[in-house]
Amino acid sequence: MLLIPCPYCGLRSETEFSNGGEAHIVRPENPEALSDAEWAEFVFLRDNPKGVLLERWNHAQGCRRWFNVARDTVTYEILAVYPMGAAPPALDRRRVV
Amino acid sequence: MVESYLRQSALAHLGLEARDQSGQEGAQVRLQEKVLPAAVNLRGDPSDEGFLAATHQALGVALPLEPNRVESSERIAVLWLGPNEWLAVSHDDEPTAESRLAERLREALADSHAAVTEVGESLACIHIAGPRAADVIAKGCPLDLHPGAFTAGHCAQSHIAKTAVTLHQVDDAGAAAGPGYDLYTRRSFSDYLWRWLSDAAREYLGA
Numbered sequence: 001m002l003l004i005p006c007p008y009c010g011l012r013s014e015t016e017f018s019n020g021g022e023a024h025i026v027r028p029e030n031p032e033a034l035s036d037a038e039w040a041e042f043v044f045l046r047d048n049p050k051g052v053l054l055e056r057w058n059h060a061q062g063c064r065r066w067f068n069v070a071r072d073t074v075t076y077e078i079l080a081v082y083p084m085g086a087a088p089p090a091l092d093r094r095r096v097v
Numbered sequence: 098m099v100e101s102y103l104r105q106s107a108l109a110h111l112g113l114e115a116r117d118q119s120g121q122e123g124a125q126v127r128l129q130e131k132v133l134p135a136a137v138n139l140r141g142d143p144s145d146e147g148f149l150a151a152t153h154q155a156l157g158v159a160l161p162l163e164p165n166r167v168e169s170s171e172r173i174a175v176l177w178l179g180p181n182e183w184l185a186v187s188h189d190d191e192p193t194a195e196s197r198l199a200e201r202l203r204e205a206l207a208d209s210h211a212a213v214t215e216v217g218e219s220l221a222c223i224h225i226a227g228p229r230a231a232d233v234i235a236k237g238c239p240l241d242l243h244p245g246a247f248t249a250g251h252c253a254q255s256h257i258a259k260t261a262v263t264l265h266q267v268d269d270a271g272a273a274a275g276p277g278y279d280l281y282t283r284r285s286f287s288d289y290l291w292r293w294l295s296d297a298a299r300e301y302l303g304a
Contacts, residue, residue: 001239008180009164009253013239016255061261062254063179 005081006059007067020056022046023068024088050074054088104192106132107221107284108291123303126227128294131188131279134222135195137202139183141211148209155205156185156198167252167265173198176252176265184216184263186281221287225294226268226277229301234278236297238262244270258293260286 002014028034028042047053053073058066070080070091080089108130141148143162153159158168161177168175176184185202187194195217202213225233231242237258241247249269256262260282268277282290 012255015239061256063182065179 002076004057004069004078006062006065007081007083008063008065009059012059012062016059016061018058018060020058020066023054023056048073052079052091056084104133104218106130107287111288111291124227125229125275125301125303126225126233126298127230127274128291128298129224129226130291131222131224132190134217134220134281135187135189135198136215136217136220136281137185137195137199138178138214138216139185139202139211140181140214141206141209142181145209148206148211151205151209152202155201165251165253167250169250174265174267176263178254178263184281186217186222186265186279188222219284220281221284223280223282223287223291223294224267224277225280225298226274227301228275229298230276230278231270233294233298233301234264234280237293238264240264242266242276244276249276257282257290260290260293262290 003011004014004017005011006017025042025046028038031039034042050073052070055069055071056066057069058064066084068082068084068086068088069078070082070088071078079091082089113130139152139160141152143149143160149160156173156175158170158173158175160175160183161168164177164180166177172189173185173187176186178184185198187198195215199213199215206213234240234257235242238255240253240255247253247266249266249272252263252265254261254263257264257280263281265279265281266276267279268274270276280290
């Protein structure tokens, strides 16, 4: 069982959370000006790194708040937790164990 | 005009009073329904001194600002649900207890950026107590209920057997009857949760 540190409630079981996909995807300011390929990139294409991934999580069966998590997709180690809207902490993004 | 309607427990069809779970000889776990809690959900900004003072005055207890904690008096318990969300619960059987509590809060918070919502009739409350109560809950709940981590006055939102539950420990493990927990769940899940808990508690019910 993975324990996720909710920034509000503390360490809780993974089963209380739901994953919200990759974080820091910014909606294009002017979607009409995009080509189909650029729009598809925004809507569908996500990073799938072997290493650190910045994700959004929701404490769905707890305080119901959203927050960001930096998680290593190889080891499942959670390297940082930070609030929505905050800039990601400095991490070695290519870290592979 | 408000129409009158039948106000009844979510577990009324189980006939719990007639069955009386309380007195079983040698039982290490006791299950009991706390009928129709008066409950009000409160949202507001805890960094606003005026909001804290107004809620303190209306509730009679200060809002718990520390995560997963409960502030309570004899009449009311205020549970921390999130950084700007609380649940005030009173087990007053009087049908207007909830609307009076909400009214007091609304009046006190008229000048604050806050929300007061009556939620008691969406909830059911199951009380589980006894020396093995934590073992029964632990069969379906990921929370650490060890007395070193979780004691009376703690609360948490989690899930038991996949059902969302707000858990409030009301009695410590040192209490005469053993630790006691109030479990608040959605009314529509309460029948399932009651049956699941009854089944999980069977091995502790004694002869």
